[in-house]
Amino acid sequence: xxxxxxxxxxxxxxxxxxxxxxxxxxxxxxxxxxxxxxxxxxxxxxxxxxxxxxxxxxxxxxxxxxxxxxxxxxxxxxxxxxxxxxxxxxxxxxxxxxxxxxxxxxxxxxxxxxxxxxxxxxxxxxxxxxxxxxxxxxxxxxxxxxxxxxxxxxx
Amino acid sequence: xxxxxxxxxxxxxxxxxxxxxxxxxxxxxxxxxxxxxxxxxxxxxxxxxxxxxxxxxxxxxxxxxxxxxxxxxxxxxxxxxxxxxxxxxxxxxxxxxxxxxxxxxxxxxxxxxxxxxxxxxxxxxxxxxxxxxxxxxxxxxxxxxxxxxxxxxxxxxxxxxxxxxxxxxxxxxxxxxxxxxxxxxxxxxxxxxxxxxxxxxxxxxxxxxxxxxxxxxxxxxxxxxxxxxxxxxxxxxxxxxxxxxxxxxxxxxxxxxxxxxxxxxxxxxxxxxxxxxxxxxxxxxxxxxxxxxxxxxxxxxxxxxxxxxxxxxxxxxxxxxxxxxxxxxxxxxxxxxxxxxxxxxxxxxxxxxxxxxxxxxxxxxxxxxxxxxxxxxxxxxxxxxxxxxxxxxxxxxxxxxxxxxxxxxxxxxxxx
Numbered sequence: 354x355x356x357x358x359x360x361x362x363x364x365x366x367x368x369x370x371x372x373x374x375x376x377x378x379x380x381x382x383x384x385x386x387x388x389x390x391x392x393x394x395x396x397x398x399x400x401x402x403x404x405x406x407x408x409x410x411x412x413x414x415x416x417x418x419x420x421x422x423x424x425x426x427x428x429x430x431x432x433x434x435x436x437x438x439x440x441x442x443x444x445x446x447x448x449x450x451x452x453x454x455x456x457x458x459x460x461x462x463x464x465x466x467x468x469x470x471x472x473x474x475x476x477x478x479x480x481x482x483x484x485x486x487x488x489x490x491x492x493x494x495x496x497x498x499x500x501x502x503x504x505x506x507x508x
Numbered sequence: 509x510x511x512x513x514x515x516x517x518x519x520x521x522x523x524x525x526x527x528x529x530x531x532x533x534x535x536x537x538x539x540x541x542x543x544x545x546x547x548x549x550x551x552x553x554x555x556x557x558x559x560x561x562x563x564x565x566x567x568x569x570x571x572x573x574x575x576x577x578x579x580x581x582x583x584x585x586x587x588x589x590x591x592x593x594x595x596x597x598x599x600x601x602x603x604x605x606x607x608x609x610x611x612x613x614x615x616x617x618x619x620x621x622x623x624x625x626x627x628x629x630x631x632x633x634x635x636x637x638x639x640x641x642x643x644x645x646x647x648x649x650x651x652x653x654x655x656x657x658x659x660x661x662x663x664x665x666x667x668x669x670x671x672x673x674x675x676x677x678x679x680x681x682x683x684x685x686x687x688x689x690x691x692x693x694x695x696x697x698x699x700x701x702x703x704x705x706x707x708x709x710x711x712x713x714x715x716x717x718x719x720x721x722x723x724x725x726x727x728x729x730x731x732x733x734x735x736x737x738x739x740x741x742x743x744x745x746x747x748x749x750x751x752x753x754x755x756x757x758x759x760x761x762x763x764x765x766x767x768x769x770x771x772x773x774x775x776x777x778x779x780x781x782x783x784x785x786x787x788x789x790x791x792x793x794x795x796x797x798x799x800x801x802x803x804x805x806x807x808x809x810x811x812x813x814x815x816x817x818x819x820x821x822x823x824x825x826x827x828x829x830x831x832x833x834x835x836x837x838x839x840x841x842x843x844x845x846x847x848x849x850x851x852x853x854x855x856x857x858x859x860x861x862x863x864x865x866x867x868x869x870x871x872x873x874x875x876x877x878x879x880x881x882x883x884x885x886x887x888x889x890x891x892x893x894x895x896x897x898x899x900x901x902x903x904x905x906x907x908x909x910x911x912x913x914x915x916x917x918x919x920x921x922x923x924x
Contacts, residue, residue: 356529356530357528357529357530359528359529359860359863359864361859361860361863361910361914362914364859365856365914365915370914370915395871396855396870396871396886397871397872397879397885397886398855399885419885420853420855420885421853421854421855421856422852422853422856422915423855423856476859478859479855479859482855
């Protein structure tokens with residue numbers, strides 16, 4: 354391997370691998386107010402998300418899933434970042450995250466750990482892995498409280 | 509005769525390119541194969557010198573194009589040991605060939621309570637058309653199991669085939685496990701039950717000498733692009749008499765004899781199933797691919813692939829932290845080698861090895877039932893063809909070491 358050495362350490366930053374190996378907020382909530390699930394049917398990544406909202410604050414989140422390091426670490430970091438904030442703030446972070454990946458925008462400091470995923474923008478086929486959990490979150494936030502257990506399957 | 513890959517690779521322009529600064533190691537041949545210069549030239553030659561619509565035409569170009577197109581029907585028949593080119597239909601791909609049978613034969617021959625017997629190692633293209641047929645007719649699907657080594661469990665299959673069985677449809681070679689199924693034995697079971705036997709030859713026709721007479725199947729389907737030919741051409745062979753007994757699949761031009769206001773009569777032989785202008789140019793270029801394989805000899809292709817598959821399995825297992833699926837014995841398997849790397853998801857593997865110019869596939873390989881049976885969400889798959897060399901296996905294994913390093917980082921740090 355004396356030729357061009359690809360720089361995977363940039364894509365697979367330590368913080369990503371750490372979230373992949375030790376996902377935060379993994380599991381389920383006893384009484385979620387919002388739920389959704391989604392999959393990337395072509396590659397098999399899956400995320401199920403429970404959200405608990407009081408007023409306009411996201412007080413608890415938990416996710417279950419399987420898939421590659423990018424899809425699972427994105428979900429783990431997403432729950433850490435948006436939990437405790439308002440729904441409006443979650444949507445704002447979602448916009449910043451998508452801009453980082455889809456438009457290769459400079460990472461915004463407001464992204465926190467999620468900034469680590471900016472390297473994915475250079476791997477277009479993997480962008481959908483990083484975005485899956487956010488698609489699921491958007492869908493979960495659109496459901497009404499009383500629909501929480503009857504969310505249509507996404508993906 | 510041993511295949512001289514160094515010389516042969518010069519016939520494939522794409523194998524000379526670099527990917528991400530490394531020589532391309534193309535190990536995704538179960539998905540599609542690369543094309544030799546002869547096939548690419550055949551396409552150009554057709555468009556530059558013979559392009560015309562086939563059949564019906566009186567002018568010279570139409571006659572030449574028709575002869576070239578029909579000539580490939582004969583070559584495709586010869587490739588699978590079929591006696592009569594008129595039993596060969598050109599379709600878009602294996603998937604369309606199977607759908608054609610499900611519609612044109614299945615709709616007329618299955619009814620409520622009938623059974624269709626498949627296996628857990630089928631590609632979605634040999635599952636979903638039968639699910640649709642079952643939904644239309646009320647028939648039921650039955651799936652034969654596999655054993656621990658990824659071979660078809662023949663006792664399981666035998667127990668499922670009975671008097672209600674109207675169709676048995678199995679792959680000749682698994683696109684995930686590489687397993688080669690004993691078709692002649694399965695044909696006896698199907699015949700005993702009076703059931704039709706369809707063989708999905710998408711992975712076998714490119715890699716093994718195939719003789720449909722010896723196999724004893726009723727229908728055999730395969731695709732040109734997995735055997736050096738262009739995309740967009742599939743082949744359907746049916747035993748003599750079967751096509752005549754089937755109603756058309758698609759209606760339109762080219763497939764009729766006489767059209768009247770209320771009712772038409774059908775063209776004879778395979779033409780009944782080739783409605784509309786077919787993929788003339790790609791069929792003709794497929795002829796060049798069949799010539800290329802014939803010149804090499806399918807027995808030689810098979811021997812080469814046995815060697816490199818054996819080398820790959822041995823090298824992967826020796827590398828450590830890697831689990832290989834499917835039979836170890838290269839006599840009963842082909843060159844599709846699925847494996848997992850401990851602690852690293854296949855998508856991550858695929859991205860990393862691509863950085864070293866190594867093209868493999870990651871995912872469910874259109875075989876979700878098999879993934880569930882194996883208890884994995886996805887696998888990595890390296891798949892070989894006549895132009896692959898051992899050094900490409902070495903490049904894969906070296907790139908896998910890098911994947912292990914990247915993913916081992918956090919663990920090794922916490923261990924310190």
